[in-house]
Amino acid sequence: MNILIAAAKTGGHIYPAVSVGSEFIDNSHNVIFLGSNNILEKNALKNQPDIQYESILMKGFRGKGLASKLLVLFNLPLNIYTLIKLIKKNNIDIVIVFGGFITIPVSLAALILRKPIYVHEQNTILGSANKISSIFSRKNFLGMPLHNNNLKKSEVVGNPIRNAFKPLLQKKYDENIHIYITGGSQGAKYLNENLPKILKDISHPIFIKHQCGSGKKEEVVRLYEGFENVEVEEFFDNPNLLIDWSDFVISRSGALSLSETMSMNKGSLMIPLPNAIDNHQFFNAKYVEEKGMGIIHEQKNGIENLKAVINLILSEKKYLVWQKIESQINHTEAAKNIVSSILKQSTS
Known part of the structure; x- marks a missing residue:
C-alpha cells in the first residue's frame, strides 16, 4: 500500500x-x-x-x-x-x-x-x-x-517513540542524585536562568547534566560557576542514556518527552510552557502527576516555589517512588x- x-x-x-x-x-x-x-x-x-x-x-x-x-x-x-x-x-x-x-x-x-x-x-x-x-x-x-x-x-x-527508550538498568557508581535537565532542542529560558542558581546551592549531593539548547552554553556554564558536579551541553546525543542515567528529569511537559521519560520508569519535575496553545503542556503534566510519576511546578508560582519543590523531591526521595511505578501505556x-x-x- x-x-x-x-x-x-x-x-x-x-x-x-x-x-x-x-x-x-x-x-x-x-x-x-x-x-x-x-x-x-x-x-x-x-x-x-x-x-x-x-x-x-x-x-x-x-x-x-x-x-x-x-x-x-x-x-x-x-x-x-x-x-x-x-x-x-x-x-x-x-x-x-x-x-x-x-x-x-x-x-x-x-x-x-x-x-x-x-x-x-x-x-x-x-x-x-x-x-x-x-x-x-x-x-x-x-x-x-x-x-x-x-x-x-x-x-x-x-506516543510512538524509539525502542531505545526502555529501562537499561545502568549500574550507578556514585552516591550523588543524578538530575537530567532538558529544555528541548531550543532550550528553555526559564530552566536555563533559574535552575543553576537553585541547584548549586542545594545541600543534597547531586550531579547534573543540563541540555541548554543552541547558543546558550556559555551563559548557563557561567551561572553554574563554583559548582563542580555539572555537565552542560547544547545537545546530548542519545537522550535515552541520559534519562536512564538520571534519578529524575527536569523538563517542560511536551507529550513526547514525557512519554520517553515514563517509558524508562523515571519521574519528572515538570515545568509546563505557560503559553502553550490550549495550555496542553499543563494537562500533559497533570496526567503524569496523577499517575504518580512526577510533580508540577508552574512558572507563575515563582522561583521560591521551584526551590521548595526541588528540595521536597530530594529530601523525601520522591524520585525513588517514581522509579517503582511503570507507565500504563507502552x-x-x-x-x-x-x-x-x-x-x-x-x-x-
Whole structure:
C-alpha cells in the first residue's frame, strides 16, 4: 500500500509520524512524509532514506495576526488542490495525520478523494487541526487519554517513540542524585536562568547534566560557576542514556518527552510552557502527576516555589517512588500497534 503521513511545526508532531512511517516501511509499504519544508522535518528523516519527502508552503493559523490568518485561508483551496494532485499521482491508499495546521488541507483532500483518514493526537488536549480531522477519520489514535473529551472512534495506543527508550538498568557508581535537565532542542529560558542558581546551592549531593539548547552554553556554564558536579551541553546525543542515567528529569511537559521519560520508569519535575496553545503542556503534566510519576511546578508560582519543590523531591526521595511505578501505556510499541490496527481495518 501507499501511505501518506502528514505532520509539521514541532518535533512532538514530526517524530511520532516518522516512527509510524518507519514501521510501515518495515512492513513493506511505501511511505510519503508530507511536511512544511522546515529543517526539523529534514533532520527527522535523515536516517530514513526509504521515506519519500514532500512539502507544501504553509504556515500555522492559531496565535497569528489577522493578516496571516487571512493569507492562510486564502491559500487553503490551492493547497487542497495541490494535495489532491499529490494523492492521485502517488496512488495513495491511506492518509495519517499527526497535527499542525497542515493536517487540515491533507484531511480535506483525502475526504474529497474518499481516502481513509487516521488521526494521531499526542497530547491530552486535542489540537484544533486534529479536532477537525477527527470528524472525518476512520479511527483516532491517542498518545495519552484526553482531558475532559470523549472522542469517538478513539483508542489510547501511546506516543510512538524509539525502542531505545526502555529501562537499561545502568549500574550507578556514585552516591550523588543524578538530575537530567532538558529544555528541548531550543532550550528553555526559564530552566536555563533559574535552575543553576537553585541547584548549586542545594545541600543534597547531586550531579547534573543540563541540555541548554543552541547558543546558550556559555551563559548557563557561567551561572553554574563554583559548582563542580555539572555537565552542560547544547545537545546530548542519545537522550535515552541520559534519562536512564538520571534519578529524575527536569523538563517542560511536551507529550513526547514525557512519554520517553515514563517509558524508562523515571519521574519528572515538570515545568509546563505557560503559553502553550490550549495550555496542553499543563494537562500533559497533570496526567503524569496523577499517575504518580512526577510533580508540577508552574512558572507563575515563582522561583521560591521551584526551590521548595526541588528540595521536597530530594529530601523525601520522591524520585525513588517514581522509579517503582511503570507507565500504563507502552509507548515503545505504539508505532507497531498503530500500523497493525490500520492494516487490519484496511483488509477487513
